[in-house]
Amino acid sequence: MSPDADQEALKKAYRLLAVRWHPDRNPGSRVAEERFKAMAEAYAVLSDPKKRRRYDELGHDGFGGEFDPEEIFEGFDPSYLFKEFGIPDDRETLARLLDLDGGETPDPARITGFFGDFGLKQGPRARPAVGGRDLAVPLSASLKEAVFGAMKPAAFNSSKGVVKVMVRLPPGTKNGDVITVPGKVPPPGKGLPGDLKVTVSVVPDPGFKVVGRDIVTSLKLKRSELASGCRPSVATLDGKTLRLAVPPGTAQGARLKAAGHGVPSRTGRGALIVTIETSG
Secondary structure, eight states, X not given: OOTTOOHHHHHHHHHHHHHHHOGGGSTTOHHHHHHHHHHHHHXXXXXXXXXXXXXXXXXXXXXXXXXXXXXXXXXXXXXXXXHTTTOOOOHHHHHHHTTOSSSSOOOGGGGHHHHHHTTOSOOOOOOOOOOOOOEEEEEEEEHHHHHHOEEEEEEEEETTEEEEEEEEEOTTOOTTOEEEEEEEXXXXXXXXXXXXXXXXXXXXXXXXXXXXXEEEEEEEEOHHHHHHOBOOEEEOTTSOEEEOOBOTTOOTTOEEEEEEEEEEETTEEEEEEEEEEEOO
């Protein structure tokens, strides 16, 4: 049958399928009941010009995401299914066969095959699985790990047991930043996994602090060294050692800058700011 089949052609195809799968012709067959319900649901869409147009516009996945099972039968007279064959309009039987009695909700996925029988290549299917529940977990990181980036393990309990996930901290991570690791939280049953939301807690470092793109530290020198000038060694947050030029006459509290040793970013690195203190 052509995908452009008119209503009469659809009715003819429907009659043939209904005759084949009608429960009265297949007494006691659960398969026949399921197939009959699926065929009825498919026809409920195709016999309604508006729903059929939306199906043509949205396709297989889109239609299933827009229409739930109740909406599929909206405006459709299911007694037509019985009248076509001269069968009395038994409302109780009809409700049971089509799941219209408040029982189990019909699964649109099962009607997919009948859209092919009616001449269409695609059919509606169940709404996409609801996104899984996200899970928020805390993660501690040292200042060095936060500034320069690191891979850190996070563990949490789930319906599948303890799950361990490696979390990538990008360079420049700040205290309170939330890093999303998609699809790592197992669903409690069927469905899609959720996202892991990792809130980073940066542990303060006694020797360094971050101010914008700069890393600030301090260096104690003798007054005599400040008076005459010197070249002391100073440690950086990433574990390097720099030789710092301290000019003669430098005062206590002076701030000396070592460019390129601060927080990394896409445009380069900030500076290491060394605050001079005196030790006597």
